[in-house]
Amino acid sequence: MGFLLRWLMAFFLLVATFNPTPWNYSVWAWNNLATETPLAVFLGLLLCVGYIIFLRATLRSIGGIGMLLVLSIFLALIWVLTDYGLLHLDNQANNTWIGLIALSLVLGIGLSWSHVRRALSGQSDVDDVED
Incomplete structure (x- = not known):
C-alpha cells in the first residue's frame, strides 16, 4: 500500500504540472x-516544492544512476511491448501518458527504495545528523 500511495503522489505531481x-x-x-499572476506564481512554487521533495528523496535513495537504470528498465519494457504489437506509439497523447507513468514510477520507486531495502536486507538507511 505504501508504494502505491507514493507512486500516486508522484503521478499526481507530474500530471498536475503537465498532461x-x-x-x-x-x-x-x-x-x-496576465490575469492570475499571483495565483500562477503561488501554484508554481507549490509544484516546485513538491518536485524538490520528490527529486531530493529519489536522488538520495537510488541516485542519478539508479534513476537512469529504473527509467531504462521501463523504456525497455515499452520497447518489448511495442515489438510484440501490444503497444502502439502512433498517438502523441498516449505517448505523453506513457512518459508520465514511467517518470512517476521512477519517482515512486525512488521514494520507496529505502523501505524495500530495509525489508530485503534488514538494514535501515540513516542520514548524517549534526548535533
Missing part, C-alpha cells in the same frame, strides 16, 4: 498568467 489534456498547471498558467 495532454487542457487540465494542468502549464496550460492554465500560460493562458491566465
Whole structure:
C-alpha cells in the first residue's frame, strides 16, 4: 500500500504540472498568467516544492544512476511491448501518458527504495545528523 500511495503522489505531481489534456498547471498558467499572476506564481512554487521533495528523496535513495537504470528498465519494457504489437506509439497523447507513468514510477520507486531495502536486507538507511 505504501508504494502505491507514493507512486500516486508522484503521478499526481507530474500530471498536475503537465498532461495532454487542457487540465494542468502549464496550460492554465500560460493562458491566465496576465490575469492570475499571483495565483500562477503561488501554484508554481507549490509544484516546485513538491518536485524538490520528490527529486531530493529519489536522488538520495537510488541516485542519478539508479534513476537512469529504473527509467531504462521501463523504456525497455515499452520497447518489448511495442515489438510484440501490444503497444502502439502512433498517438502523441498516449505517448505523453506513457512518459508520465514511467517518470512517476521512477519517482515512486525512488521514494520507496529505502523501505524495500530495509525489508530485503534488514538494514535501515540513516542520514548524517549534526548535533
